[in-house]
Amino acid sequence: MSYDFKTRVSRKNQGSSKWELMYEWNPNVSDGVVPLSVADMEFKTIPEVVDGLKKYLDEAVLGYTKAYASFFEAVTSWCSRRHGYKIENEWIVTTPGVVNAFFGAVNAFSEPDDGIVVFRPVYYPFFMAIERNKRKLVNCPLIETNGYYTIDFDKFDQLTKNPKVKMLILSSPHNPVGRVWKKEELEKLAKIAIKNDIIVVSDEIHCDLIMPGHKHTVMASISPEIEDRLITCFAPSKTFNLAGLATSNIIIKNKEMRDKYIETLTTMRSIAVNIFGYKACEIAYNEGEKWLEELLQVIDTNQKIVSEYFEKNFPKIKAPLVEGTYLQWVDFRALGLSDAELEKFMHMDAEFFTDEGYVFGSEGSGYERINLAAPSEIIVEAMERLGKSLRKIYK
Ligand SMILES: Cc1ncc(COP(=O)(O)O)c(C=O)c1O
CATH class of the missing domain: 3.40.640.10 (Type I PLP-dependent aspartate aminotransferase-like (Major domain))
Structure with missing residues (x-):
């Protein structure tokens, strides 16, 4: 990889919608937890855009x-x-x-x-x-x-x-x-x-x-x-x-x-x-094409981490590979929890912050949407954190 898809970015107190939502959901969330909800990424901004905008700003007149x-x-x-x-x-x-x-x-x-x-x-x-x-x-x-x-x-x-x-x-x-x-x-x-x-x-x-x-x-x-x-x-x-x-x-x-x-x-x-x-x-x-090609490899790696983690440890929870988007749709219905119970379990017990399936319509009840656009290390950590809590309720 020639681009940096590994550095962790903290967006605490930066006004990030995704992070602020996490603190709303669980004000006592442990340090170091990264939310995997709202569809934006936890990577450093593509360097070509950062450098290009800096250069542009040197000359630009910021009018209409x-x-x-x-x-x-x-x-x-x-x-x-x-x-x-x-x-x-x-x-x-x-x-x-x-x-x-x-x-x-x-x-x-x-x-x-x-x-x-x-x-x-x-x-x-x-x-x-x-x-x-x-x-x-x-x-x-x-x-x-x-x-x-x-x-x-x-x-x-x-x-x-x-x-x-x-x-x-x-x-x-x-x-x-x-x-x-x-x-x-x-x-x-x-x-x-x-x-x-x-x-x-x-x-x-x-x-x-x-x-x-x-x-x-x-x-x-x-x-x-x-x-x-x-x-x-x-x-x-x-x-x-x-x-x-x-x-x-x-x-x-x-x-x-x-x-x-x-x-x-x-x-x-x-x-x-x-x-x-x-x-x-x-x-x-x-x-940005080269950055995008590498990003897609990271997303593909991450979706396999998630899918294989469930298959190996909690096979009744189904996380099929996605064909497109960086959002993995995971079926937790086997847990037999109501939407409110599943949400509470995710946010409060597991500190696993995703989008609840029911917000996409009642057909999404019992599902969670995991945002895969984060360093693989963060995805692994999140899965292990979830796994620890899941072991207590998974039958
Ligand atoms: C299908 C779809 N449309 C639109 C958007 C958001 O678009 P914008 O931020 O440009 O308003 C999203 C964001 O996740 C999306 O998934």
């Missing part, structure tokens, strides 16, 4: 700034190089985060009381975008077979035949179950969406985080017909751990839709990105 030529060049080149997806500058709408982007899409392309489909268990801000904007959440639960999740296409077809259902918000790859949807699956989904006149928001924020042996397919590549009704969300924030810079790139090819989207975001004053966000995105996409 719009997306500019070399930023667009970096984004279009990344999409083409990494995903074989050719986009044009005009298709890109920058937003201060992907969550902002899909809140905007809900407002732009649906009306109050319209139905919007999600595949639960799924990233819970999807529910917030739908319900806080007074739309109806239409759940089409994923089908789980021995820890492997698939889409219920018949149900999706049946639900979207209802003319009041207008939109799908898709997580691709899927957070939290870690599926990288296959081309054939996306083809089926697209076909139904086109037939039933459904607008698709394809949240592809995790698309660069793909484990060996798997390949991400960009939804837009499925057909021009789906691309014509598609909002694709990309960002460097998960890939390079730049979420604090709140910068994402939303791709809409259809001009009429794009104009409507921009109009809505402008009304919400939700369209500008900060000057460092543009620059960090540009640097990461231009210079």
Whole structure:
């Protein structure tokens, strides 16, 4: 490894959402415990971005700034190089985060009381975008077979035949179950969406985080017909751990839709990105590929540590390997605990801070989502700490 994925970073008293949440959950947490919840990383920041921003700051005037030529060049080149997806500058709408982007899409392309489909268990801000904007959440639960999740296409077809259902918000790859949807699956989904006149928001924020042996397919590549009704969300924030810079790139090819989207975001004053966000995105996409390749190796090592630990010590707890994302979805249902009991056990007894499965919808009850983006030593320590407490209750 030429990059440092081993140094421990302490984010205590730095305002880190993930760390502050840990202290809220358990104010007496032992020193040295690192939370494995919220999807950001416990590594030192990618050095190319740190050095590049320092250099930039020497010269930059920090005034109002719009997306500019070399930023667009970096984004279009990344999409083409990494995903074989050719986009044009005009298709890109920058937003201060992907969550902002899909809140905007809900407002732009649906009306109050319209139905919007999600595949639960799924990233819970999807529910917030739908319900806080007074739309109806239409759940089409994923089908789980021995820890492997698939889409219920018949149900999706049946639900979207209802003319009041207008939109799908898709997580691709899927957070939290870690599926990288296959081309054939996306083809089926697209076909139904086109037939039933459904607008698709394809949240592809995790698309660069793909484990060996798997390949991400960009939804837009499925057909021009789906691309014509598609909002694709990309960002460097998960890939390079730049979420604090709140910068994402939303791709809409259809001009009429794009104009409507921009109009809505402008009304919400939700369209500008900060000057460092543009620059960090540009640097990461231009210079970050080698760092990313090494990061993926660390994530793959970590998911195997977790999976093998359970298999060897607590075989009734199932931690299948993920296909994409750095989030491992672990089935603790064999413990027979309620959600409240499992949460208390994790936070108070085991000092094991993950995201509780139930927050992703009731289908996630009894599961935990472990964030793998930390030095392997921290993952090993966390597993051993959990194991010590588990031994007392595991039968
Ligand atoms: C599927 C998905 N979309 C969006 C986000 C967050 O996006 P942002 O920080 O750009 O708002 C996350 C964060 O984990 C995510 O998992």
